[in-house]
Amino acid sequence: MTVEQHQSTITEEHRAFIGKETPPGTHVIEAGAVRRFCDAVGLTDPIYTDLAAAKAAGLPERPVPPTFWCGIMAPGGELKRPNFDHFGSRNMNGGTEYEYLKPAYVGQTLTCTMQVADIYEKQGRSGLMIFTILENIWRDESGDVVTRGRLAGIRL
Amino acid sequence: MAARFSDVEVGQSIPELQKEATTQTLVKFAGATGDFYQIHYDREFAQAAGLPDVILHGFLKKAFLAEAVSNWAGGPQRLRKLVAQYRGVDLPSRPGTQQLFTVRGTVTKKWEQDGERLVELQLEGVDTEGKVTTPGSAVVALAS
Numbered sequence: 001m002t003v004e005q006h007q008s009t010i011t012e013e014h015r016a017f018i019g020k021e022t023p024p025g026t027h028v029i030e031a032g033a034v035r036r037f038c039d040a041v042g043l044t045d046p047i048y049t050d051l052a053a054a055k056a057a058g059l060p061e062r063p064v065p066p067t068f069w070c071g072i073m074a075p076g077g078e079l080k081r082p083n084f085d086h087f088g089s090r091n092m093n094g095g096t097e098y099e100y101l102k103p104a105y106v107g108q109t110l111t112c113t114m115q116v117a118d119i120y121e122k123q124g125r126s127g128l129m130i131f132t133i134l135e136n137i138w139r140d141e142s143g144d145v146v147t148r149g150r151l152a153g154i155r156l
Numbered sequence: 157m158a159a160r161f162s163d164v165e166v167g168q169s170i171p172e173l174q175k176e177a178t179t180q181t182l183v184k185f186a187g188a189t190g191d192f193y194q195i196h197y198d199r200e201f202a203q204a205a206g207l208p209d210v211i212l213h214g215f216l217k218k219a220f221l222a223e224a225v226s227n228w229a230g231g232p233q234r235l236r237k238l239v240a241q242y243r244g245v246d247l248p249s250r251p252g253t254q255q256l257f258t259v260r261g262t263v264t265k266k267w268e269q270d271g272e273r274l275v276e277l278q279l280e281g282v283d284t285e286g287k288v289t290t291p292g293s294a295v296v297a298l299a300s
Contacts, residue, residue: 033188040184041219042175047231057231066222066232070215071189093214095241103233 009130010119014082017116022079024111024139027072029064031106037068061105069098069147073136074114081116084130084155094131094152104138104146112138117150130155158230161266161273161298170261170277173224177212177248177257185216207245214242217257217281217290224259225277229296236274237295240281244289258282261294272297 031049038048043065046053054062104110117135121128136149159170182196191213194201202210218240226232249255258281265276275298281290 036184037188040181040188041216041223042181043219043223045226045231059231059233063232065219066226066235066238067215067219070191070218093242095239096214096218097237097239098235099237100235 008121009084009087009128010082010121014084014119017080017082018119019115019117020080021113021115022074024113025072025074026109026111028109029068029072029104029106031062033071034062034065034068034106037065037071041065041067059103059105061107064104064106066098066100069136069138069149070096072110072112072138074112079114079116079134081132081134082119084132087130088128088156092154092156094154096152097150099148100146101148102140102144102146104140108140110138110140110146112136124156127156158234159228159275159298161275161300164263164266164275164298166263166266168263170224170228170263173220173227173259175220175223175257175259176254177216177246179210179248179250181216182210182212182248185213189213189215191215209247209250212246212248212257214240214290217242217246218292220257220259221279221281221290221292221294224261225279225294225296228261229275229298234296234298235294236272236297238292239294240279240290240292242290244283244287246281246283246289254284256284264293273300274298 035049047057114136118133121130132153134151138147140146186192196213247255260280261277264278275296277294279292280288283289
């Protein structure tokens, strides 16, 4: 029995993108932007939009909704990422993960950086899939990590 | 009433949350987040990409998961981790065809770590036909 040599679609050139970070993007958490987000997703809890309600719930300010982060990412255009256009036919968002390390509130100025955290391939039901894991990190004014996000981009 | 750590048992369910997205919801979400990928608002574009209609943004479905968990845990500040996988597409309601997205959750683990009382939930985002399109999980820190 011969062992077939598996030819990886991912080259060393692709792997060289891993760990390259974008310059930080700055975002002020605006009350109006949070209000529009809540309206879009049907989030009716008044703590997000009404300061008095937030204080009544024991919070110092209106909190950032848990998935508001998807709208305030690092400048994606500046992310140097590998190109897999020669492979497969479409891109899909396979899934996302958020870790909440420190609370964030309306009025804060946060910065976000993005990097390619990993690239790997996996055999799926419909064939080979290439995963590009993007990591976003949001930091507050003192440099503490507030939220860490990971997104699995799939090329298949 | 927010869940309390001492009352929570592995295997228990959290209250179901039922959400509905219309095409207007998708346009609002696109505007609110800056995600203008056309498969979420242009039916011809979506169909050319092999989809039956425009589809819900993955992050919109994740917002529904987050809402169900926050409601149960006693607020967004309780969340420590939230994971969602986008395994299947979800369509918006159209006149005459209502599409509902239901979030279910079950407690899978409870433990104490670094002074926090943590609970892990297994989550399911379910479409109108009962198909789990959006499995996920969450970790929350509960009041004692």
